Structure formats: structure tokens, C-alpha cells
Amino acid sequence: MSAITAPGILRRISSIWLRHQKCYCKHLLANGFPPFVEPLLFLAAIGIGLGRHIDSVEGIKYSHFVASGLLASTAMFTATFELTYGTYIRMEFEKVYDAILSTPVGLTDAFVGEILWAGSKGVFFSTAVLLTISLFGMVYSPLCLIAPLVGGLTGIVYGALGLIVTSYVKDINNFNFYVTGCCTPMFFLSGIFIPIRELPVFLQKLSYWVPLTHSVSLIRGLILGKVSMAHAGNLVWLLICIPIVVFIAVARIRKRLIA
Amino acid sequence: MAVIAAYNLTKQFKNFTAVDSINFEIDDSECFGFLGPNGAGKTTTMKMVYCISPRTLGSLTIYGMDPQTDASKIKSIIGVVPQDDNLDPELTVEENLIVYARFFGLSRKQYRARIDELTSFMELEKKLKSRIKELSGGMKRRLVLVRALLNNPRILILDEPTTGLDPQVRHLIWEKLRELKTSGVTMLLTTHYMEEASQLCDRLVIMDQGKILLMGNPHDLVEQHIPKHVVEFSLNGSCLNMGTIREKYDCMIETYGSRCYIYSNSDSVLANICKNAKIQHKIIRNATFEDLFLKLTGRGLNE
Ligand SMILES: Nc1ncnc2c1ncn2[C@@H]1O[C@H](COP(=O)(O)OP(=O)(O)OP(=O)(O)O)[C@@H](O)[C@H]1O
Ligand SMILES: [Mg+2]
Numbered sequence: 101m102s103a104i105t106a107p108g109i110l111r112r113i114s115s116i117w118l119r120h121q122k123c124y125c126k127h128l129l130a131n132g133f134p135p136f137v138e139p140l141l142f143l144a145a146i147g148i149g150l151g152r153h154i155d156s157v158e159g160i161k162y163s164h165f166v167a168s169g170l171l172a173s174t175a176m177f178t179a180t181f182e183l184t185y186g187t188y189i190r191m192e193f194e195k196v197y198d199a200i201l202s203t204p205v206g207l208t209d210a211f212v213g214e215i216l217w218a219g220s221k222g223v224f225f226s227t228a229v230l231l232t233i234s235l236f237g238m239v240y241s242p243l244c245l246i247a248p249l250v251g252g253l254t255g256i257v258y259g260a261l262g263l264i265v266t267s268y269v270k271d272i273n274n275f276n277f278y279v280t281g282c283c284t285p286m287f288f289l290s291g292i293f294i295p296i297r298e299l300p301v302f303l304q305k306l307s308y309w310v311p312l313t314h315s316v317s318l319i320r321g322l323i324l325g326k327v328s329m330a331h332a333g334n335l336v337w338l339l340i341c342i343p344i345v346v347f348i349a350v351a352r353i354r355k356r357l358i359a
Numbered sequence: 360m361a362v363i364a365a366y367n368l369t370k371q372f373k374n375f376t377a378v379d380s381i382n383f384e385i386d387d388s389e390c391f392g393f394l395g396p397n398g399a400g401k402t403t404t405m406k407m408v409y410c411i412s413p414r415t416l417g418s419l420t421i422y423g424m425d426p427q428t429d430a431s432k433i434k435s436i437i438g439v440v441p442q443d444d445n446l447d448p449e450l451t452v453e454e455n456l457i458v459y460a461r462f463f464g465l466s467r468k469q470y471r472a473r474i475d476e477l478t479s480f481m482e483l484e485k486k487l488k489s490r491i492k493e494l495s496g497g498m499k500r501r502l503v504l505v506r507a508l509l510n511n512p513r514i515l516i517l518d519e520p521t522t523g524l525d526p527q528v529r530h531l532i533w534e535k536l537r538e539l540k541t542s543g544v545t546m547l548l549t550t551h552y553m554e555e556a557s558q559l560c561d562r563l564v565i566m567d568q569g570k571i572l573l574m575g576n577p578h579d580l581v582e583q584h585i586p587k588h589v590v591e592f593s594l595n596g597s598c599l600n601m602g603t604i605r606e607k608y609d610c611m612i613e614t615y616g617s618r619c620y621i622y623s624n625s626d627s628v629l630a631n632i633c634k635n636a637k638i639q640h641k642i643i644r645n646a647t648f649e650d651l652f653l654k655l656t657g658r659g660l661n662e
Pocket of ligand 1: 359372375377395396397398399400401402403404442
């Protein structure tokens with residue numbers, strides 16, 4: 101009898117990532133279309149409307165100020181949808197995890213792979229926004245090339261948060277509470293549209309606990325080429341947040357799936 | 360040494376006991392059946408073996424390894440055909456197989472060869488590019504079997520592999536399973552088809568309400584636990600006195616609703632009973648494994 105060996109952890113996690121990538125790329129055009137076009141719509145609305153009333157914010161044109169923030173929010177939304185509605189459908193309707201878990205891939209492997217996939221979508225989506233806004237001359241520094249990586253971190257954080265929500269949800273419609281009730285407020289609190297320091301004090305304090313705030317600040321610094329110690333703080337905040345939310349997400353989903 | 364050994368294996372969900380302290384040992388290259396009415400605990404037992412449901416009590420080893428500590432290794436040598444097809448509906452037949460092979464860490468070269476070999480083995484080679492929803496129930500089942508064989512498993516778990524299939528596909532699957540058995544694969548099979556169990560299983564257990572009622576070779580069990588012959592007829596419109604028949608003849612009587620079954624080791628006794636009691640519209644036949652199953656688990660619904 102030959103010795104029994106199971107594939108290593110990296111192989112197991114990457115096999116999950118590849119499964120998601122394969123599904124996603126089957127409809128590449130339809131799936132890839134939104135991140136290129138959505139920022140155009142936002143910026144057009146601001147350029148035509150709001151921009152005429154607000155001249156500049158923190159020394160730059162308002163539309164340029166908003167554009168950089170959109171890299172972060174697009175990463176947040178794509179990761180959120182992927183690991184709420186997407187995961188729920190795979191879990192409850194398609195029974196994809198039942199099949200996955202009867203292979204050497206364990207529950208931790210499967211969901212770490214899933215969260216990393218959300219991170220990858222964060223990278224991809226923020227890259228798409230970056231390309232779009234650079235066409236309009238809204239990018240100031242070559243440091244912007246690092247910005248999609250922050251989009252990736254954002255995807256990981258929001259993927260894990262989405263998974264935590266999924267672990268509680270009993271009906272797919274209930275995700276609306278999370279998306280509209282939590283993600284949309286975070287979108288507005290994160291400093292994309294309104295500079296944090298112009299918010300009322302209690303909202304300023306609250307916004308510190310919103311992961312998106314740190315992503316926006318970091319990405320904006322990179323795109324505008326103005327990086328300071330405060331940005332190092334943002335990065336550390338995200339890097340501390342990630343293992344915590346990932347750990348909770350995997351523990352919660354284990355509780356839900358393993359009876 | 361037993362390939363799979365379970366002692367006092369128990370599974371509880373909240374305060375409901377689905378598997379109640381069962382014991383079994385499965386040998387190398389054996390086909391071992393789990394039979395029992397709906398809810399008996401067959402699927403739950405299988406899930407503990409393929410490491411997706413942790414046991415509550417007792418011990419369970421697969422090639423000496425414990426599912427609690429060596430799940431990944433154990434799962435790498437097991438192939439699973441689950442009760443409900445769980446193919447990936449977003450992917451084609453071929454993509455399903457590729458993705459699943461990667462979960463086992465197979466390289467491209469390895470899985471290409473396996474996929475070609477197995478799809479032709481299960482006669483699915485023309486369907487590689489089809490979407491899952493374009494497949495019939497029988498094709499899906501064969502595809503799940505192909506998927507379960509990708510990793511060249513030493514243990515194959517078959518949870519009702521032929522339920523809902525037409526006789527042609529069922530016979531095809533049986534034939535393939537026999538081939539696999541000769542090649543040395545150990546099999547765990549659950550089924551509601553008594554014929555399937557008697558055809559394929561070397562040994563089996565009959566379970567009910569989480570407990571094992573009986574274990575052994577299906578043909579031996581029929582011989583040991585039930586008389587050879589049975590006459591089956593309807594009680595409607597007859598006024599038989601079962602008590603007298605039972606006293607007068609060497610037989611065993613069972614009734615279920617208006618259906619009556621009289622068992623005996625001698626068919627002449629049964630013929631006599633029918634003649635004297637003027638039973639018409641009767642069937643005299645050999646007692647089968649199904650009769651034993653129903654005798655043990657009751658002819659009524661268990662729910
Ligand atoms: N996740 C679960 N939570 C609670 N109860 C469960 C769970 N899974 C199974 N059960 C219960 O355990 C019992 C055994 O179920 P199991 O699926 O093992 O039966 P089975 O023998 O495979 O039946 P069938 O022939 O219908 O497939 C059933 O009463 C079922 O309701
Ligand atoms: Mg079952």
C-alpha cells in the first residue's frame with residue numbers, strides 16, 4: 101500500500117480560487133463591464149451636476165477627489181455581493197460546498213480560498229476604475245499602481261464581513277438589510293464624497309471604525325501622490341482587521357455548515 | 360485489518376439520535392451495504408465516514424486514521440456519490456470534472472487522462488461540453504460516479520447510486536460497480552432496492568432508527584432468518600381464522616392491512632393451506648431478501 105498523501109494547503113486553497121475564477125470568466129464580458137462603466141456614470145453625474153456647485157475639496161477638483169475613492173468602494177461592493185448573495189446561492193441552492201467538502205479541501209481551505217477570491221475581485225475591480233479615471237487625467241502619481249492592492253485588502257475585509265453575515269442569514273432577501281443598512285451608510289461615511297473632517301464629530305469617530313474609510317484614505321494618498329504617516333496608520337488598521345474578520349468568518353460559517 | 364472500523368459510533372443532532380451506537384468492520388475490497396427505511400441513519404453514517412459530519416461518540420477509523428485529525432488524507436482516498444447530485448450548475452460537464460480533480464491536487468496531465476478514461480468508461484464522452492441542466496437524471500448520476508472516481512479512490516461511497524434511474528442505466532451502473540469491485544475498490548452502498556443489495560453486497564446491515572438490526576451476507580441472512588416459501592394473498596372477502604391455521608400448520612403468518620403473508624419452509628404446507636382454506640388469487644413464491652427486510656423493519660410506514 102502506497103503512503104497516503106493529501107494535497108498541500110496552498111494547492112487546496114488555490115483549487116477553490118480557480119473554481120471561482122473559472123465560473124467568473126465564463127461570463128467575462130458581462131461580469132467585467134460594471135467596474136469600467138460605473139465610475140463613468142458617477143463622475144459624469146458629479147461633473148455635470150454637483151461639480152458646478154463645489155469647486156474644489158482639499159485643494160483638488162471635486163470630481164478628482166471622488167474618483168480616487170471609487171476604487172475602494174467598488175472593491176467593497178464586489179466583495180460584499182460575492183460573499184453574501186453569491187456564497188448563499190452556492191451554499192443553499194447549488195450545494196457547491198457539499199461537493200467541495202467531500203474532497204481533501206477542508207472548510208477552512210474552502211472559505212479562505214473564497215475570501216481570497218473576493219480580494220482578487222477587489223484588485224480587478226479597482227484596477228478597472230483606475231484605468232477609467234486615468235483616461236480622464238485624474239491620476240497624479242505613479243504610486244497609483246499600488247492602489248489596486250489596497251483594493252484587494254478591501255475585498256478581503258468586506259468578503260470576510262459578508263461571510264459573517266451569510267453565516268446568520270436564513271433567507272436570501274435578508275441580505276438587503278446588510279447591503280442597504282450597513283454597506284451603503286459605510287459608503288457615505290468613508291470620506292469618498294465628504295471629507296471626514298467636515299463630518300460632525302460623532303460621525304468622524306464612527307467613521308474610524310469603518311474599514312472603507314481607511315481604504316479610501318490610503319488609495320487617495322497613492323493616487324494623489326501625497327503619502328504620509330497617517331496612511332501608514334490606515335494600512336496597519338487594515339492589516340490588523342484582516343486576520344480578525346477572517347478568523348471570525350471561518351468560525352461562523354463552520355458553525356453553520358457542519359452539523 | 361479492517362479498512363473501516365466503527366465501534367459504538369453515535370451521531371446526535373441536538374437531542375435527536377440519528378445513529379445509535381453502531382459497530383461494523385469493513386474489509387478490503389468488500390462491498391458493504393447499508394439498508395434501512397427512510398431516516399434510518401444511513402446517510403448520516405456515510406457522512407461520518409467521509410469526514411463531513413463529526414461523530415458525537417464512539418470511535419471510527421479509516422485505514423487506521425481518525426476523521427477528526429486526518430480528514431484531508433482520508434478524503435483523498437475516498438470517492439463519494441452523494442444521495443443528492445451536487446454538480447456545479449455553473450460549469451459544463453468537463454469543467455465540473457476539471458475543477459473537482461483540482462480539489463484532489465491532480466495535475467493537468469493526470470486529470471486529462473483520467474477524464475478521458477472515465478467518461479468513456481461511463482459512456483459520457485459525447486457530453487463533455489454539455490451544461491449540467493442539459494443532462495438527464497441518469498447522465499447526471501453517471502457523471503457523479505465519474506467525478507467520484509477521478510482520484511482513483513480506494514474506498515467508494517455510494518449513497519443510493521441508482522435511485523430514480525431506469526432499468527437500463529441501473530444495470531449499466533451495476534456492471535461498472537462490479538468491474539470496480541474486481542479491481543479492489545472497497546465499497547459502501549446504501550440502497551432501497553433489495554435486488555441491488557443482493558446483487559452487489561458481500562455483506563450488509565439492516566438499520567432502523569439509528570440501530571443495526573442484522574448483519575451478514577444477504578443470501579445467508581434470508582436462509583437463516585426467514586422460511587423458504589411464502590404465499591401472498593388478499594384478506595378482502597375471506598373469513599380466515601388465522602389462529603387455527605397457525606395451530607394446524609408449521610408456518611408463520613404476517614398481515615399488513617388487507618394483505619396476508621404466510622411463510623413456511625415447505626411449499627406443500629402452503630399448498631395445503633390454500634386448498635383447505637379456499638384461498639384464491641394467491642401468489643406462492645420463494646421468500647426474498649425484501650420479505651426479510653420488511654419483516655424486520657415492519658411493513659407500515661416508519662414515520
Ligand atoms: N443536519 C441534520 N440536522 C438534524 N437532523 C438530521 C440532520 N441530518 C439528518 N437528520 C436526521 O437524522 C435521521 C437520519 O437521517 P439520514 O439522512 O441518515 O437517513 P437515511 O437513512 O439516509 O434516510 P433516507 O433513506 O431517507 O436517505 C433523520 O431522522 C433525519 O431527519
Ligand atoms: Mg439517505
